[in-house]
Amino acid sequence: MTQTPAQQRLWMMLATCGPVGHMRPAPGSWGSAAALLPAAGLAMIGGWSLELATVIVCILGIRAASLFETVTGRKDAKEIVIDEVAGQWIALLVVPLDWRWWLAAFCLFRLFDITKPGPVKMAEGFPGGFGVMADDIVAGVLAAVCLYLAQLVLAGMA
Numbered sequence: 001m002t003q004t005p006a007q008q009r010l011w012m013m014l015a016t017c018g019p020v021g022h023m024r025p026a027p028g029s030w031g032s033a034a035a036l037l038p039a040a041g042l043a044m045i046g047g048w049s050l051e052l053a054t055v056i057v058c059i060l061g062i063r064a065a066s067l068f069e070t071v072t073g074r075k076d077a078k079e080i081v082i083d084e085v086a087g088q089w090i091a092l093l094v095v096p097l098d099w100r101w102w103l104a105a106f107c108l109f110r111l112f113d114i115t116k117p118g119p120v121k122m123a124e125g126f127p128g129g130f131g132v133m134a135d136d137i138v139a140g141v142l143a144a145v146c147l148y149l150a151q152l153v154l155a156g157m158a
Helices: 006-016 027-045 051-072 083-093 101-114 118-123 128-157
Strands: none
Touching: 006 051, 006 083, 027 051, 027 083, 027 101, 051 083, 051 128, 083 101, 083 128, 101 118, 101 128, 118 128
């Protein structure tokens, strides 16, 4: 599908979350941090708001990351941070709206995203925007599993 220059700019801005992807150092950490405030707003709305938004970001992120790679010719460029938003939101899906749990979710997601253990590294191997998004989605899922298990352990101790 042919994009107008304005549409292309919008997709590029989505991929970088506006200026966030250009922040240094560690644009991925900035992207994860920037994801927290809108996630809190969505969590406060309640219902399935955060869950629905997470699915939408995952789907749109694939397109945005693919277009960014096509336009710039760079694979998984550091400026692309929409994947961090998706992964961070996935990690937040299982925890209550409490700053301590959200800090834990942030730290765990960043740990898995940076160290790329087994399945995260494997997911990174997919081509295009899907690969850009996949490793962060898997890192988010791993963080969510750890957070869920931590809640079960802590509930058993109460």
